[in-house]
Amino acid sequence: MIEPVQILIIHDDMSENDPLIITLKEKYGDENVKLEKRSSKGLSYIHNHLTSKLIVLLDFDLGQGEPHAPEVIEKIREETSLIYVIIITAKQFSSISHEALIKFINNEALGIIQSTADIKDVVSLVDKAAHELDTRxxxxxxxxxxxxxxxxxxxxxxxxxxxxxxxxxxxxxxxxxxxxxxxxxxxxxxxxxxxxxxxxxxxx
Amino acid sequence: MPDSQNILKWRFDVNTFRLLGRELITDRITAVYELVKNCYDANAKKVTVSFENVGKDAEGKAVITIEDDGHGMSFEDIRDKWMVVGTASKRTELFSPAPFNRRYVGEKGIGRFAVDKLGGRVRIITNQAGSDKRLVVVIDWDEYERLSKEPQLELFTDVPNDFHWEKAPVEEQGTILEISSIPEHEVWTDLDIRRLERELEKIVSPFFPLNPPFNIWIKSNENKEFNEKLIQAETVKFSSHEFSIGFNIEDGVQETLAFDKDKKAIAIDKIPMKSFGPVKLHIFYFNEKAKKKYNAAYKNDDYRVDGVKIYRDGLITTPFAEFEQNRDKKRDILGIEKRRWSSAFDKIGTREVIGILEITNDDNPEIRDATNRQDFVDCKEYRDLKEFIIAQLNVLSELKKHERDVVKEEVDSALLKANIEIKEFESAIADIKRENPTLKTALQPLLKQAKQIDRSLKRGIQQQQKERQEHVRKENIYLSLMSLQDYAIHISHAVRTALGKVKRRAEFFKDNFPNPKYDDLFTDYSIEIYEEMANLNRIIDFMLSYAGSNIDMEDFNVRDLLIDLFERAYRPEFEAENIQIQVEIKDNFIIHANKKFFEDIIENLISNSVKALRNESNKIIKCTGFIENDHFILYFSDNGEGIIPGDEEKIFEMYHTTTADLGGAGVGLYIVKTRAESLKGSISVDRSEFAPKGATFKISFPFNKEI
Structure with a gap:
């Protein structure tokens, strides 16, 4: 049995029944899509699944006291470069600090997408990541x-x-x-x- | 092993010298600064930076010399370290040998290329202790420049540099960099040299004297002021207050400034050690009077009062020495000014304090320089450190506010006193007149003048009161507008998040409807879309409440307003939900504030409680208000499901909600908090009155009877 691609969504303001999650589950299987509202928990999930084929959809602002996306991606990269990370944000791109963007690029974020984007655009980024995972x-x-x-x-x-x-x-x-x-x-x-x-x- | 024929190697074009030197080092002052730092690394006790004929009439004879009495370099040092780009020799050892124990600061091994920024030719004269000869190396950057223009490829590493030996006294040691071929247009004016002095005087912490010392001298043959001048941080003069905090590692205690509200003075508190490790802070505060004195003495040149600087092991780390004359363009890496913009008038800015924050490599390992040397690496510890610094400044803000109030009171009472004295004067004259009617004509003009002064004084007092009211009004409007900038950021984020949710649901409908498989989801989504739209509406209303006349202040009776809200406006809702109300407002008084904001606070707290009480059978909402010192305190409680421990701060964030199922968008308590802050008040979570159940909020507003 080949290990399926797993998708972890780290987002503090998304519900389990969000259409994005439903669509992803439909495509990748219920058991392979997971939502974590706290980034610290998301990080420990990643830590325990370092050898899985994992794609992370990462919200930018993750609530007080929780590491935000630039820090999360940095922490992920301290452990592995094999996990694909896609950033989702409600921020105006121009208001993202240069430091954060530098962190995203240097830590190889696969993409960054606005939270108002179409589901299909998000899914196509996930598909791209899944394809890359499969051809590695x-x-x-x-x-x-x-x-x-x-x-x-x-x-x-x-x-x-x-x-x-x-x-x-x-x-x-x-x-x-x-x-x-x-x-x-x-x-x-x-x-x-x-x-x-x-x-x-x-x-x- | 690959065939030697099949390998490729990197080579460096001769242009490299430019990349490493003049293009990497931003300005001449930074270039000298980098070279002086190299002397520090060489364990020098004395460095002399000499300027010869660098003025405008130099006619190409200008020379800059940087001479130190450090350990000097051997031929091998020059060949294998100094002339190898990016040598890591310093990086393997963190500290120089005893008794210096200096932490190496030139970590990247490129500071030496700074000479190229200063002049076209450098002579390095160096000798080590105990050696009877000195080594002289000449590097002619002009030659590199010439070669770089040649059509054929010249490699950086192929350019020959001459050296020779000279005899020298055995006791001599150190290194001299003699920089010449300085372009004629690159004049060093007196002002430039003074700027250099200012930067160099910050290198070493004034409160962490180095032992052995690191003294820097500036010499100039064209400027008497710099005949031979020792650079030292000037003792801070004219400051109105000075505070010093430290720590105790054994007890795990960090000191912090705190404003003692009873004594109206700053005290030192002890708190548990912070994540960034122990720090020492020496801070000078310049109140308005001190600032005036200071500006008179320094002719408004306020570069010295420049905020908080961070020293590691006695050596400056930030602000990093990049010279910027325009203060408004200086990088505000600690975020001190930004915070001022987003908040009130009483906040302390960088031009009112000199702060020296001491960290050490051993005790604060997480505070690391960013590679571009323009900040520290962003991490939790550094963010906590910034917060700590801001917290110290906030304490000074309270002092500033207190002093402003005292001045106000003094002026008021002086005016009042003058008024009384004039009255006394008038009646004294009237007495004399009565006793000596012959003096009537002589006293008449005096009496007239006294009356006139009395009238002027009264007018003055009235005018002053009016102005003050006007000032308060303007300040309030300005405050609201400033917070608006913050809100705009929050609100655009909020609107976009809400839109994203609605859009994804709508998109799902568009792509999947009808499909019996998703019927439940369709129902859920339509409700969620409806609720999200309602939230959007609330957000927009909140935003619009800043428009138009709503930001005006008015007088209103707090008790009447609260009773009106609880017993009239919300009565139907309370009855429908079967909620009992207990409202106890002890004092009856009028405040001058924004009534709409006040209502917003209460309405949102009520709506929050109604949701928290949804699963409770015996529902109670309680509101208690009273005056305590100069604050109006309001306790707002319910016996609902309460707040999850650890979430006490989080609940005030936008979009934090535990009642998403009831359409809670997490906006309510955010509005409460921002509204309270707009009214200069505060809100916090208190121990629940209905513990173990329920929640209690404590809201506090400054209550100024004068307004």
Missing amino acids: VDCVLEQWIAKRPKEEREKPYLTTRSGETYTLDDLIIEIRKETELGQRMERGILQLAIEQLTNGDRQL
Whole structure:
């Protein structure tokens, strides 16, 4: 079973029955769309789902005492760069401080959208994020692994020079956590794929 | 390993020197400042910045020299550190060796390129303690400039720079930067040098003397004032008040300023340590009188009274030394002036205080410089620190307000006294006249004049009272308008959020209706759209209440108004909801305020309580009012579902609601709070009168009998 994309909405002024949430649930499955009104709780959810395929829809102002979007995205990036973040705001774009915008860009927000935008525009940004999640090395690898029999997945697949062994499932986690091994694997896989593509008989 | 044929390397065009020097350093004063900071890092005890022939008749003979007695540099230091861009050697160690223990300030290793901003050629003469020779390196930026214009590619790293050795006394140590080839148009006027002095005098905290010292001298052969002048922060003169707060790490206690309302003076309170760690603050306040004295002495040049500066381990961190002559353009990173704009007249601004806030690297690790050196990194701790500073200034504001009141009283009583004295004078003359009728003619003009003075005085007193009323009226209008700017931001946010909600629901209808699967949602959405529109309406009404005559003040009887609201206007609603009312307004008095705002407060509190009581069987709303000192206090309570602990502050935010199911938009208590503030009052959550159930709000308005 391939892990589905999960969507976390961090918004202090949205209800569970909001049409945006209903539309997203319709498309991505009820159990895969979650609303968190407090950003601190949202952050701990993210912390516990670092290896999931996660898209975060993040409101800008999140109430007194709660970290606001620029801080939230910074905290997310301290842990992982694999989660896609889309900012939603009722603020006039021109009134967003430069510091906040710099934080969004430097911390790779996938998009920023006004709270009065059409649902379909928000959904299309989410779709874009979902597509990127699906075409990433870790996700494609996961799809491939998912097709292997259980015993193959559980047996050591790779042994490092220092003697540590990794199963296929372990490797996905290494890639998602962006460990040194994970990054090396990712590069290797891409290089190999390109070599295959250019050397082979050009059939996908 | 890739074939050496197949690799590419970065190279730097000769233009790099410009990027690192004149284009990165914003102005000449900052350039000198950066170089002086390098001397600090070299453990210098003395730095001399000399200007020779830099005036307008210099004819190209201008030289600027920066000489220090620091540890100097070896050939290796120059080759492997000084001349390597971005050397990180300083970054691996945070502090220089004992006895200096200075925290390195030139962290990025580019300050040395500041010389390019000052002149086209630099001679570096350096020697280390114990060495009998000094190293002389010549860097000719003019040559770099020439090469950068050549058509062929010249690399920054390929330009040769000459060096040689000279004999030197063994006891000599330190570094001299001799900058020449200064463009003729870049004259350093006396004013420029004085500006430099002002910036340099702020480098070291006046209250955290460095040991060993770091003394900076300025020398100029063209200006007698700078014959050989030690730069030191001038002792603060003329301030009217001076306060100093500290901390106690063992007890986890931070000191803070507090205004003692009984003693009408500033006291020092102890509070638990804040998130940003312990800080010391030395603050000088200049009241109006002091400011006048100050301006007379310094001829209105008020650059020294420049707000709060932050020093880390004795060295300035902010405001960062970027020279800006126009004070209004200075960056207000602590948000002191912004807050003034958005609030009242009694607030303290940067031109009324000199504050020295001391932090240390060890105790306040979360207060970090932003990489652009223009602020600190935004984080909770820094925000808390800013709040702390503002809180200190707010205490000074209360002092300022108190002093203004005292002056008002003094003037009033002096006028009154003068009036009485004139009366006494008149009756004394009348007595003399009666006793000595012969003097009548002689005394007549005197009496006439006394009467005239009496009339003028009375007119003066009347005029003064009228002016004061007019002033209060204008101040009130102005205050409302200023808050309007804040409201505009809130309201546009509120309107957009409401519109977004309505629009998404409408869009859902448009895309999905009819569809039996969503029938329940359609019903919900239509109700929500209706309620959201009603909220929008309320928001717009609230906004419009600022338009037209509504901001005028009027006299009204508070008791009558409250009784009218509770027993007449809201009676039908209370009866329908089966709510019992207890209204006890002890004092009967008239206040001069905006009646509409006052009504808004009560109406919104009532509507808030009605919602909170929805699941209660025995519903009570209680309102108690009385005068306490110079405030009118109102307690407003209900025995409803109460406030979730921890939400006491949050409930006043716009859009905070716990009654969304009843169409609560979270606007009501926001209106209550902003209205109360517009009337110069305050609102807070008190212990519930109906505890463990219910909620009690305490609202306090200043009550000035004179108005």
